Structures are given as structure tokens and as C-alpha cells.
Amino acid sequence: xxxxxxxxxxxxxxxxxxxxxxxxxxxHLRGCEDCQQELVSALVAHASLSSAxxxxxxxxxxxxxVDQPPAELPDLSSVFARVRxxxxxxxxxxxxxxxxxxxxxxxxxxxxxxxxxxxxAGSGPSARTVALAAYDRGRTSGxxxxxxxxxxxxATSLPSLPQGKRYEVWLTDAERKHLQPLGWxxxxxxxxxxxxxxxxxxxSAVEVSVQDVNAPYQYSGVSVLRGTYx
Numbered sequence: 001x002x003x004x005x006x007x008x009x010x011x012x013x014x015x016x017x018x019x020x021x022x023x024x025x026x027x028h029l030r031g032c033e034d035c036q037q038e039l040v041s042a043l044v045a046h047a048s049l050s051s052a053x054x055x056x057x058x059x060x061x062x063x064x065x066v067d068q069p070p071a072e073l074p075d076l077s078s079v080f081a082r083v084r085x086x087x088x089x090x091x092x093x094x095x096x097x098x099x100x101x102x103x104x105x106x107x108x109x110x111x112x113x114x115x116x117x118x119x120x121a122g123s124g125p126s127a128r129t130v131a132l133a134a135y136d137r138g139r140t141s142g143x144x145x146x147x148x149x150x151x152x153x154x155a156t157s158l159p160s161l162p163q164g165k166r167y168e169v170w171l172t173d174a175e176r177k178h179l180q181p182l183g184w185x186x187x188x189x190x191x192x193x194x195x196x197x198x199x200x201x202x203x204s205a206v207e208v209s210v211q212d213v214n215a216p217y218q219y220s221g222v223s224v225l226r227g228t229y230x
Contacts, residue, residue: 005035009042130227138224144206156189168211171203179219204230
């Protein structure tokens with residue numbers, strides 16, 4: 001492999017690189033910011049092409065003759081340049097790039113060429129756990145792990161609901177005069193939610209309600225969990 005991973009990116013993203021190349025690339029990425037940015041750009045471009053293939057298959061999917069090898073990968077240098085320029089204009093989001101690089105390095109090292117990106121919501125150093133006590137018609141408790149702009153709700157203790165009903169997470173103020181819906185709880189009793197810090201600062205508590213998915217979208221008036229985070 002060369003000093004940088006530019007020439008290896010196509011093989012790394014396609015899964016064709018051997019294990020030695022993958023491990024060398026992962027080691028190099030840990031200390032080279034230039035290659036980290038190049039990898040992020042490549043991932044964005046790769047995702048864009050994948051989306052094009054999904055939503056416009058006739059336009060994006062190449063047609064190969066049976067007796068001819070597949071065409072070479074397209075020149076994506078212009079796409080990479082545009083992504084890098086956009087990243088440079090948004091320094092406040094650099095921490096997201098750092099996280100993406102770290103997760104990608106882990107995915108490359110473990111997957112032998114298959115890039116895997118997985119976020120651990122609410123697991124950062126500033127994350128804190130808020131107890132959700134039984135409230136209103138609730139009889140069990142839960143937790144909400146809150147990070148800088150994310151929340152992981154564990155409501156696995158709640159009983160199963162009949163068909164047509166779902167648990168939903170809300171932010172509320174102390175007087176419960178204002179409620180902000182955040183999202184549904186999964187069928188496994190858990191959910192990971194993105195919550196902007198400015199929105200979190202406008203409220204003070206987390207609440208879980210029982211909602212009828214077929215009814216007009218508004219608070220049902222039936223809650224089962226509630227916890228104050230500030």
C-alpha cells in the first residue's frame with residue numbers, strides 16, 4: 001500500500017481488499033487527517049451513488065455484456081472536492097466527521113473491507129441517566145439516557161399494547177402545558193432519538209404516552225412514564 005490510502009479506497013469500499021491491506025489502512029487512518037477526510041468524502045460519494053442506484057436504477061445501474069468485465073469505477077474527484085469544500089465551511093460539525101472516521105476505522109478493521117458505521121446514542125462522556133417513574137396510568141419504570149443531542153429511552157418494562165396503539169416519547173415542561181413529540185418507542189421497548197440541545201433546553205421532563213396510531217396526531221392524554229432532567 002502507498003503512503004496514503006487514496007489508491008486503495010475503491011478496493012476498501014467494495015470489500016475487495018485483502019485483510020493485510022485493510023489492517024494497514026485502518027492503522028494509517030488513525031493518525032492521518034488527510035486520509036480521514038478523503039475517506040469521509042468517499043463514503044458520502046459512495047452513499048450518493050447507492051441512493052441514485054436505488055431511486056433511479058435505469059439511470060444509475062451500468063449494463064455489462066456477459067463476456068466483458070465491469071467498467072472501472074467512475075472518477076469521483078469532483079464529488080470529493082465539493083464535499084471537502086462543504087465540510088470546510090461548517091467547522092461546527094467537525095466532531096461528526098471525527099466520529100464518522102473513528103467508527104469507519106473500527107468497521108474497516110473488524111469487517112475486512114466492509115465498512116460498518118454504528119452510533120451509540122447517549123453513550124458519550126457527558127451522557128446522564130434520568131429515571132422515568134410510573135406516571136398517570138403507568139405501573140412500571142424506565143430510563144432515559146441523555147447526551148448532548150441524543151436520547152436513548154429504555155421502556156422495556158412497559159406491557160405490550162394491543163394492535164393499533166404505540167408508546168411515544170415527549171418532552172414536557174414542569175406544568176405540562178406544552179408537549180413536544182420526539183418519536184415512537186420500538187416494539188422492543190427501546191428507542192434512540194436525536195434531540196437538538198436548544199429543544200432540550202426549552203423543556204424539563206421526558207414523558208412516555210400511549211397513542212392510537214390511527215387517531216389524529218395529538219397527545220392522547222394517557223401517560224405511563226415521566227422523569228425530570230432539569
